[in-house]
Amino acid sequence: MAPSSLNVGLIGLGTVGGQVAERLLTWQAQLARRAGIELCLRRVLVRDVKKRRPMPVATELLTADPQELLEDPAIQILVEVAGGDEPMHSYLERAIRSGKHVVTANKVVMAKHGPELLDLAAERNVDVYFEAAVGGGIPLISTFRTDLQANRIERVSAVINGTTNYVLGRMASAGLSLGDAVHEAQAAGFAEADPTDDIGGFDATYKLAILGSIAYEIKIRPDDVFREGIEGIEPVDFRYARELGYAIKLIAHTQRHPGRVEARVHPAMVPLDHPLAQVEGANNAVYVEGDLVGQVLLVGQGAGGRPTASAVVGDLIDLARSIRRGVQSRPSFSFDDRIGVIPMGEVRTRAYFRIRVDDRTGVLAALGQVFAEEGVSISSLIQKDAWVEEQTAELVVTTHPAPDASLQRARERIATLSPVHAVSSFLRVF
Structure with a gap:
């Protein structure tokens, strides 16, 4: 039998957490209508319960003790918007192990530990929602x-x-x-x-x-x-x-x-x-x-209190609907360990160099030789600004695609040439 209401524990009451709390406390009827079930804010974890906040939350809801959220069996959903790796990673893992669903905006935790948390959630038959961890208000x-x-x-x-x-x-x-x-x-x-x-x-x-x-x-x-x-x-x-x-x-x-x-x-x-x-x-x-x-x-x-809170509360509504129906609303991910990431040195890309050089003959030949020896083909070479008193000039070089390692070797070697004052800028071309 589906519950008549869901209790929510919230970690964090800053820019995002304040917006989430306000929506939960002032939009109860609308949220219940959209989720098909009432969402009740039961406890909020903060560092300082006495701190003055723009969003007034009843004192009895506030606590500085994480155990009051993590060990409360009446809390079915833990919402985390405090950010950072630890202790938030440990809090989320404990919540999942105890059978709580999780909604988080924590990009650090999801980037470092996301696959393991998702696997654990699948084992415990709970959901992890993390829309706000990546695109804020963009539904990625x-x-x-x-x-x-x-x-x-x-x-x-x-x-x-x-x-x-x-x-x-x-x-x-x-x-x-x-x-x-x-x-x-x-x-x-x-x-x-x-x-x-x-x-x-x-x-x-x-x-x-x-x-x-x-x-x-x-x-x-x-x-x-x-x-x-x-x-x-x-x-x-x-x-x-x-x-x-x-x-x-x-x-x-x-x-x-x-x-x-x-x-x-x-x-x-x-x-x-x-x-x-x-x-x-x-x-x-x-x-x-x-x-x-x-x-x-x-x-x-992609960021800011309101867009991020929009994603968090949107996840909360979606999750509440699935709990009411008694199903996991989203498919779990499977991760293929056989596929790896290419080292940057092997990635082929075009490049832009801005180089400060002596304004004299032989400079272009010296640059061209380095690029050729590193297997980098020049697409264009243009002299831009010149400084007559200093007898220097600025060259802008763009290249055809080459392995990034070759571009970096060329960059390092060019910087050591006697007529070169500096490789002032290096940018890859998308």
């Missing part, structure tokens, strides 16, 4: 699990970090330095006080590990994903990129190859007519290619 997980499940996914390419997309956009449109663009993003509420996870590509790496694991049904860990942040990009690169017909984006990309997949996160020059080049502000976009459906583009707000 549900799309892969339902709408695209008949497809062999060939590739997934994404602009999946709103902070870096905003920062790169301001560098491109206003000519801001990276530091100034980050400060502006922080003032606008798009960047954390410590933006390292975003600027360094860590956030996108966690999300790509989750997406890739689901798309290819293999275990991709964050350490399997090649990661490079946007720290080395300068305003002049945006000018040169546009002249060449590109925008600069932080791209998260996976692609299927025979027996293996590639998985990488790095800044890239994206053709201006590609849909990902047109993603503006703090928005996210995911570009999927399946063998039956063809190309699919999903765009929306």
Whole structure:
């Protein structure tokens, strides 16, 4: 017999948790109508029960003791929006082992431990929902699990970090330095006080590990994903990129190859007519290619309290419906351990080099020799700005596709040539 109501335990009452709690407490009738069952917020785990919060939650609901949620048999669903690896991973594992369903927005836990948690949930006949862990308000997980499940996914390419997309956009449109663009993003509420996870590509790496694991049904860990942040990009690169017909984006990309997949996160020059080049502000976009459906583009707000809470509560409604019906609502994933991730050095890609050199004869020949010896074919070589007093010039070189290891060797060797002052910038071309 189906229960008449479901009790929810909530971990975290910050930006996202506050929105989730507010929706559960103020939208009870609407949620019950949509889920077909009443959802009751029974307990909320916080660090400090005395802290003043914008969303008033009754004091009797608050606790600083995780055992009051994890060991309460009356709580059927644990919602976790606090973030971070430990102790959240342990909390979720304990909840699943005790027969509780889980809804989480935790990208770190799902990227590092997701396959094991999903396997454990299947053993315990409970569900793990994690829509909010990847795309915020963009329905990515549900799309892969339902709408695209008949497809062999060939590739997934994404602009999946709103902070870096905003920062790169301001560098491109206003000519801001990276530091100034980050400060502006922080003032606008798009960047954390410590933006390292975003600027360094860590956030996108966690999300790509989750997406890739689901798309290819293999275990991709964050350490399997090649990661490079946007720290080395300068305003002049945006000018040169546009002249060449590109925008600069932080791209998260996976692609299927025979027996293996590639998985990488790095800044890239994206053709201006590609849909990902047109993603503006703090928005996210995911570009999927399946063998039956063809190309699919999903765009929306990928972060922030309200979009993320929307995904969390949406998962909660979906889960409540399945519990009411007495079924597991979503198919569990099987993971193929025979498929691995290609080392970045073997991935073939085009590249852009910006090189500061002495403005004299013989420089082009020296560069050409290095590229040739490393098996890299030059697509174009253009002299851009020149500094007469210093007798130096800036060269922009683009290449044809080559193994990334060859491009890196060429980059290192060119930097040591006597007429070369610096390889000022290196970007892969998407």
